[in-house]
Amino acid sequence: MATDVHGPLTGHAVHVEGLTRSFDGRAVIDDLRLDIAPGEFVALLGRSGCGKSTLLRILAGLDRDIEGTALVPRRRAVAFQAPRLMPWKKVWRNVLLGLPGRAERSLAARALDEVGLGHRVDAWPKTLSGGEAQRASLARALVREPDLLLLDEPFGALDALTRIKAQRLVGELWQRRGCAVLLVTHDVEEAVLLADRVLVMDGGRIAHEERIGLDRPREITDPRFAALRARLLERLGVDTAAAAA
């Protein structure tokens, strides 16, 4: 039976209970439970193919063939690893894509300004660098004034330096906007750097949860940072001693 229970919710930014999603009779998500508080930053780790993107797509409302409960706020937005900009529309029109109401350039310009792209409002997508395109995709999410921001490996395709800048930007945007964030990532350091709570998904469920009680901004040189990173890597089945050798 497919139960679609997206709808309003109070006291949570995400409330998921008994969630199951199967493909060809195989449950990729299996009786999963997850609550995210308003304004909380949660990172989701897990080995490749464990169902992270599937969960994110469900929360984004892109996959409704589910069993169980998945409650998310109406105001939600999603950004993927690929910026998904329409090449035949200028950047500002891309930012407003699918947004109900009149296309107001000033609205897009404000969101682009917030991600440091105020000077590229009238640019064509093909003239943007990878990092700029990703920031435009973030602006497209922000313009929706989301209570919940869903990010599926948004920095995955960026070079190391651009990635660090983009991580910092997301941290700042989150602090300024106060929305809840669910960030799917493969990068344990990124998760510890940004999140209030890091979840490890395995066997179709949340198998482990780590609260990151470190003050912000966080330093990866902090021994407590290293300890959290090591514990999460262990949970992911990575032998840190061997990795360091």
Ligand SMILES: Nc1ncnc2c1ncn2[C@@H]1O[C@H](COP(=O)(O)OP(=O)(O)OP(=O)(O)O)[C@@H](O)[C@H]1O
């Ligand atoms: N539309 C689909 N049809 C059939 N199988 C699917 C479909 N979407 C996902 N799957 C399967 O569900 C499993 C979970 O996929 P998902 O993309 O959610 O994993 P993931 O944890 O995000 O992986 P990665 O970290 O590699 O991106 C995989 O085995 C995948 O092949």
